[in-house]
Amino acid sequence: MNIPIEYYIWLSAILFGIGVLGVLYRRNAIIIFACIELMLNAVNLLMVAFSSYLNDANGQVFVFFIMAVAAAEVAVGLAILVMMYRNTKSVDIDILNRLKG
Amino acid sequence: MTLYLFYFLSFVAIFSALLVVFSKNPVYSVLYLIITFFAIAGHYVLLNAQFLAAVHVIVYAGAIMVLFLYVIMLLNLNQESEPHKSNLIKIAAVVCGGLLMTVLIGTLRGASQVVHQPGKDIGLVKNLGKILFTEFLFPFEVSSILLLAAMVGVVMIGKGEDNSVNR
Numbered sequence: 001m002n003i004p005i006e007y008y009i010w011l012s013a014i015l016f017g018i019g020v021l022g023v024l025y026r027r028n029a030i031i032i033f034a035c036i037e038l039m040l041n042a043v044n045l046l047m048v049a050f051s052s053y054l055n056d057a058n059g060q061v062f063v064f065f066i067m068a069v070a071a072a073e074v075a076v077g078l079a080i081l082v083m084m085y086r087n088t089k090s091v092d093i094d095i096l097n098r099l100k101g
Numbered sequence: 102m103t104l105y106l107f108y109f110l111s112f113v114a115i116f117s118a119l120l121v122v123f124s125k126n127p128v129y130s131v132l133y134l135i136i137t138f139f140a141i142a143g144h145y146v147l148l149n150a151q152f153l154a155a156v157h158v159i160v161y162a163g164a165i166m167v168l169f170l171y172v173i174m175l176l177n178l179n180q181e182s183e184p185h186k187s188n189l190i191k192i193a194a195v196v197c198g199g200l201l202m203t204v205l206i207g208t209l210r211g212a213s214q215v216v217h218q219p220g221k222d223i224g225l226v227k228n229l230g231k232i233l234f235t236e237f238l239f240p241f242e243v244s245s246i247l248l249l250a251a252m253v254g255v256v257m258i259g260k261g262e263d264n265s266v267n268r
Contacts, residue, residue: 002103002104002217003103003104003107003147005215005216005217006210007107007111008144009206009209009210010206011111011114011115011144013202013205013206013209014115014202015114015115015118015137016201016202016205017198017199017201017202017205018115018118018119018121018122018198019118020197020198020201020202021122021194021195021197021198021199022121022122024190024193024194024197024198025122025186025191025194025195025198026122026186027186028127028178030127030130030131030169030172030173030178031121031122031127031130033169034121034130034131034134034169035121035122037134037161037165038118038121038134038137041137041138041141041161044141044157045141045144045145048144048145048148048150048153049144049148050215051150051223052148052149052150052217052223052224053215053216053217053218054215054218055218055223056223057223057228057229057232058232058236060150060152060153060223060224060229061229061232061233061236061237063153064153064156064229064233065237065240065244067156067157067160067161068244068247068248069244069247070160070165071160071164071165071248071251072247072248072250072251073251074165074168074169075168075251075252075255076251076254076255076258078168078169078172079254079255079258079259080258081172082172082175082176082258082259083258083259085176091176091178
């Protein structure tokens with residue numbers, strides 16, 4: 001393996017930046033969820049890269065747990081989204097600004 | 102050869118990640134996200150983490166993305182009539198994302214002394230399972246409780262409030 005670790009850092013930073021961009025750019029709540037998944041995956045990729053380069057298996061176990069948490073998070077989030085759609089007939093994230101205190 | 106594969110997978114991942122953000126139709130966004138996940142799974146294989154590559158494809162492309170598509174089709178959102186933010190907010194979003202990316206790259210620059218140490222195939226199921234079921238046994242069990250709690254919560258939320266039909 002002759003790929004420098006910096007290449008993986010750049011790739012992960014770019015993917016994370018695209019995820020942040022999507023969260024700020026779109027109004028559709030489902031796309032925002034998808035971009036959050038993208039950010040989680042960028043972090044996972046970097047963790048696997050460092051774990052593989054340093055021969056430390058703990059990083060890969062953590063990635064496994066992150067995947068489990070992400071699955072739970074998506075299930076709960078999409079259920080909330082379906083409830084929101086049932087009440088307002090829209091998945092526009094700006095509707096949720098009524099939650100402000 | 103490995104380097105060219107890396108470039109190809111990175112290009113596919115970044116290109117389809119951009120299309121996730123910029124495509125108008127939510128169904129296309131989710132389909133491009135699946136392509137991104139497959140590219141990331143290819144990176145995992147490249148990093149000699151075969152177990153995580155398989156789990157990634159099964160969990161993300163198999164379960165989470167099906168859930169996304171299911172919700173989109175259930176809510177009938179596959180039309181392109183989504184209201185968009187104003188141009189000022191879009192430009193601000195692009196600037197913020199770019200600045201964050203620059204800061205991240207700048208912060209993590211000092212890692213070049215990390216060189217790959219060949220040896221032990223830690224990514225294989227055998228070695229990873231040994232660690233998962235000895236050192237990380239307790240978090241493993243706790244994550245099962247987390248999944249159960251999420252399942253109960255989803256059923257409670259999704260059941261709705263209209264209890265007109267009492268059974």
